[in-house]
Amino acid sequence: MRMRHTIIQMVVIWSIGIAVAFSYNAFSDKGINPFIKIVYEESMKTPVSEEGEGIVLIDLKQLRELSRDNMYILDASTEDDYREGHIPGAILFDFYQFETYADRVLPLIDPEGDIIVYCSSPFCDxxxxxxxxxxxxxxFNIYLYKDGFSNWQDKGLPVEKGLQ
Amino acid sequence: MRDKNDFSEGTLALKNLLLEPPMENSLNIRWTFRHYFALFARLVLAAVFIYAAFGKINNPLIFAEEIRMYEILDLSPLLYIIAIVLPWVELLCGIAFITGIFIRGASFTLAIMNMGFIAVIAYRTLSIMNSGDTSFLNVFFDCGCGFGPTYAWKKLLEDTGLLGLSLILLFTREHRFVLLRLRK
Structure with missing residues (x-):
């Protein structure tokens, strides 16, 4: 009897948990669609151009090897962080004001071009x-520079300040 | 005319599951060491898991990435579903411990989850040791537990402690300050 009650309680907890989790996920800004097709690739062995090949994680060395033509660097941190310093040529795109920046920045970007995205440190999301x-x-040609601006700065690379 | 106490069978079953016997006046009954310990264990588990859950609930994508680091699950719907659901179950278990509703179900859940955590952390520790020739005491990573990066041995010790507390709560009957009490 005790065991049965324990199991029933556990099933109730999990059911409520699953229900609340998915409802919250549906309404939260940071909710994710679990069925979205995203593949992170650790290496750059293939040029990523075809649909569905995934977001590519790159480190500083790989970032510097990327060709400069038709490349866009997006700084996903806030305006204040951006003003204090960013990678030269980076465009500000504060993720938490997505609508504003989408209208401002996306028209400038060629969808076929390479887009590099970073934020302030390896720990920012x-x-x-x-x-x-x-x-x-x-x-589809997105490169995620996960180590972020702090890594760039630590290596003594040039930094640009202020809004462009 | 319908009697007030005329419960249908279903209601009665539910009532038996949840409410019986009526709550005692917790303060007037002698407290033994077991009562204090059970309350202590509940509060510790509640604090740990509620704190851990809040860090993860708003960052499912980051949590998913942390789980992916274990190299057990590839990026897949399952991984995202775990990242979405797990923190909420942790939060509910924490609430269960504080309020005293469904303590046994919650402790069983946490016992199983902690066994899982210990297993995957041990697995990752071993793979880090094998790949980098690091000694056991030097393995350092972010386990995605919600408390930032730490030494693996510390995390394993902590999780074993939490597992112990959940098992004790699962088998103890001496609970005080509970909102709902199961029939013994």
């Missing part, structure tokens, strides 16, 4: 969100 969001909008 806006770059991953922005990469996923853009990917689901049909920008």
């Amino acid at each position: 806006s770059s991953s969100f922005l990469a996923t969001e853009l990917y689901s909008m049909g920008y």
Whole structure:
């Protein structure tokens, strides 16, 4: 009897948990669609151009090897962080004001071009969100520079300040 | 005329499952060490899991990436579903411990989950040790548990402690300050 009650309680907890989790996920800004097709690739062995090949995680070395033509660097952090310093040539795209920046920045971007996304440090999450969001909008050549701006700065690379 | 106490069978079954016997006045009954310990265990587990859950509930994508680091699950719907659901179950278990509703179900859930955590953390620790020639005590990573990166041995110790507390709660009957009490 005790065991049966324990199991029933557990089933109730899991059912409520699953129900609440999916409802919350459906309404939250940071909710994710579990069935979205995103494939992270650790290496750059294939040029990513075809639909569905995935977001590519790159490190600093790979970032510097990327060709400069038709490449866009997006800084997913906030305006204040961006003003304090960003990778030269990076365009501000604050993920948490997606609508505003989508209207402002996306018209400038060639969907066929390479898009590099980063934010302030390896621990910030806006770059991953922005990469996923853009990917689901049909920008398939996305590179995620996960180590972020702090890594760029630590290596003594040039930094640009202020709004462009 | 319908009697107030005339419960249908279903209602009665539900009532038996949830409410019986009526709540005792917790303060007037002598507290033994077991009562204090059970309350202590509930509060510790509740604090740990509610804190951990809040960090993850709003970042399912990041949590999914942390789970992916274990290299057990590839990016797949299953991974995302785990990342969405797991923090909520942790939160509910925490609430269950604080309120005293469904304590046994919650402790059983947490016992199973902690066994799972220990298994996957041990697996990842071993793979890090094999790949990098690191000694056991030096393995350091973010387990995605909600408390940031730490030494693997510490995490394993903590999780074993939490597993112990959940098992004790699962088998103890001496609960005080509970909203709902199961029939013994």
